[in-house]
Amino acid sequence: MRNFILLICLFITIPLFAQDRITGHNFATRSEVIAQHGMAATSQPLATQVALDILKAGGNAIDAAIAANAVLGLTEPTGNGIGGDLFAIIWDAEKEELVGLNASGRSPYDLDLSYFKDNGYDKIPSYGPLPVSVPGCVSGWFSMHEKYGSKPMVEILKPAITYAREGFPLTEVIAHYWNIGANRLQQYDGFTEVYMPNGRAPQKGEIFKNPALANTLETIAQEGRDAFYKGKIAHTIADYIKEQGGFLSYKDMADHTDSWVEPVSTNYRGYDVYELPPNGQGTAVLQILNILEAYNIKEMGFGSPDYVHTFVEAKKIAFEDRAKYYADPDFVDIPVEQLISKAYADERRKLIDPEQAGNEYPAGELEQGNTIYMTVADDKGNMVSLIQSNYRGMGSGMTPPGLGFILQDRGELFSLQDGHNNVYEPHKRPFHTIIPAFVMKDGKPLISFGLMGGAMQPQGHAQIVVNLVDFGMNLQEAGDAPRIHHTSPSQPTGGKMTEGGVLNLESGFPEETIRELLRKGHKIAPAIGPFGGYQAIMYDAENDVYYGASESRKDGQAAGY
Template identity: 75%
Template sequence: MKKFFPIFLLITLSTWANAQDRVTGFNFATRSEVIAQNGMACTSQPLATQVALDILKSGGNAVDAAIAANATLGLMEPTGSGIGGDIFIIIWDAKSQKLYGLNGSGRSPKSLSLDYLKQNTNGKIPSFGPLPVSVPGCVDGWFTLHERFGKMEMNKILAPAIQYAKNGFPVSELIAYYMNASANRLKKYKGFAETYMPNGKMPQKGEIFKNPYLANTYEKIAKGGRDAFYKGDIAKTIAKYIKEQGGFLSYEDLAAHKSEWVDPISINYRGYEIWELPPNGQGTAALQILNILKYNDISKMGFGSADYIHTFVETKKLAFEDRAKFYGDPDFSDIPIRQLVSNEYAQKRNQLINPNQASKKYDAGELEQGNTIYMTVADKEGNMVSLIQSNYRGMGSGMTPDSLGFVLQDRGELFSLQEGHANVYEPGKRPFHTIIPAFITKAGKPYISFGLMGGSMQPQGHAQIVVNLIDFGMNLQEAGDAPRVRHEGSSQPTGEKMTDGGWLNLESGFSYQEIRALLQKGHRIKYAAGGYGGYQAIMWDEQKGVYFGASESRKDGQSAGY
């Protein structure tokens, strides 16, 4: 049968995407890496980056700076973050010379049952409203991290975000776009327009936006600690609001919440240790992708080649079938992590890939038994923090408790309603999570703290960054700016199955010759301007004694150091 594809692919994907000719540097880099000795911060909003640097310069460490920047992003980038959401962190502690992981995700309401959801939904938990709301874990994550590794007092850490919330800040370009995109969908919910649309509309690029409600909430947290959020007036306000909206999240659910310290998991990729957090997040998928890719000669294939893209996409499909079947809350099911990331299993799965034909479907392996923000900070002592935080689906559920200044997450949407599934809904359970921080070590020493936000793009993006750095020899900036691929349509942790091979999205910058070769292999290709994630990274160069920082051009972000 004759193959064809939309004409817009010819227009948008037929040339390599160089930002401009550069005297130095690499093909895809939009700017030079930032280099500094004493500290580095990379976030998706320049003002938040500056807050982190101010904390470092005034005596705080990387943990203090990361919390300060995250609080600032909750104000300035509510389309991807906020204290109504969850948080995951990997930290390299210079004193113990060890990586630590923190799972700051919240649990489902104890009073909401699977039977109720089955009877009152159309087979899937809704994206918005009260039903997908789970306990927000961010604030407890801050205090749990700070108690173990922090240095500066929390009232000083939160002070910059409080001042910006009171006095206002100019909304940046991409954030303004996403805020306005959320308005029509969420303004019907009580409290949303009052908080984010004080003049009847969302702020535009460059307009000064204030959030006095959030300033007041932050002040209560700064004075009263995490209990002010989970056991005080804030918790009571959240519970009362959700009950009025017909939801189930209660004061007792909030009061019972706590974060969990976890051991990061890793695989060896061509001499480098790639680290992720275990489920209920999807970091294991990034490790599975890389573990299969290492049995292929990726560098010989070449960046942007049809052979590489085909191999990558087929590998992603395999990993995501396991993601759909096995990942969930480890407190409720026995997840075979060791087998999923073993070399033996990776070799077995690699043999399923046909180098000349895209698959329509794969089965998960047989084993024995929404936008987001990512940021990273490093300090002069050598501590490095890899932090990711999210509301899910951009501005979350739309549930905006009275006069608190933030939206509650809709992470519960990702539960399955299929009995027996690893991610099936249960009361007091943590849902499958998309947000994942990452870290790379070499010979037991810190190398790169990095992440890439964006739903199911995250493990795909993590793997592409690692391949760009290690197989294709790109520098830290170019590895993030190089065009990406995103496959959609795999089986999902909510129960949907892939039966048609899904769709391959290609960012502008891939040659027509390679696109045509991919079509001949049976891939269905389309173009999307967005959805390729947002990358930040810090690399430690031990020999030179400096940090390198990178923040990609797809976001409003900035890397800066001193």
């Protein structure tokens, strides 16, 4: 009995941490999910289950990705919805090729730079009608479906329509961000009617219904893409924005087009890492990895001051180019091949002082800059890496009557500086933060992954690759590991922030690392929540199985069958 009492006291006084796991790093939240026939990883469990239901019913990964994304627009409006944009990287197993889709929308024809200057704006507002650009999500669905889909859109969108009509229980993290978004956006016409039933944001566990969104999705499913961009929905959006004092018009909606693009890549220690080219920021991931490749990261050790310092300095350098060059390639000639070249990385790396944090790095001189992520894989080997967003969580606050969704505010990311690559121009795609990623090994598909969260995304993508390749972490550990987040001194809008930026380190980094980083001149501040949200699927060709991992910082789930 005495020994039993001592054992109980020991358990009371010594907290049980993750190091009591049988295997894995002490920060791992769980083991990887492993399945043979299909895998889905999303930021909301109902969406993951819908993806699996579509796969089990004979649909492919593209069908399942569209279905899950539609559910996420309902269940997680704090990060995405059909009022936002979409990007995807798809591995076509039959053709054995990797393709990219840019389904981002453009700025209004009838709004130009002079409007902002004449009205005294030094930046485009975050909310309201002015930052609204054409929503590309629905067009992206139909582009994917036309090229790869196997099931009818009516069947694909049915689960989201059913959940919208019958309701679903709100999960914890989404409820938290919903409350924040509601407090910010309730001033705008139409928002409270959809997103604040009973006069407040719904709480965790409460059932939320969105019959207006159900009707909109039903119309899209039955009548196709043109119902959204050339039908009554487009007219409703245009009329509402005009009433709100904005400029998005029916012509803007009707003229929207997507772009199939070739992903860009770099090889990092034998692994080919793929991102989409601008107007997104994926190129920054490749630049960071190119700079890091010359260092012995493995020997430095995860969480060490040398590793964190080197990573942050590489990120700063890449983000200076991001601020200067990344923009809509239809308007400016972006030297992507030079930006991601090894020779350019060799030159840029010389700027890093191993003992001192840089306050500011000049952008390179070259010859002629909240969200959801999800991934699905099927039994034929197809894999989809998809990211979709409203921007700033729930978007602009602009909620057209009777449609059940909010329009994005991506236009905020345009610069108002004359001559800037990303300067505001009519019918132009803004600089975009959302980026899907893909990793190949020896010409074969390996990992479909993403990490959402604004400017966290490129630095997060690079950290995932380093965790997997240099530190030997498994797919779940690579996402659970504490993260580095650095706010950049320069922004794609052309504005300036704190000199040298501010470094946030997630809990889990040693105190000695923090002290040494302070000695090197880094400005470190605490932060809650800017560290992103990760989902990933890895294909193990030797055993012919999929591994899945989901973000422990979100409400997500990875599951397979």
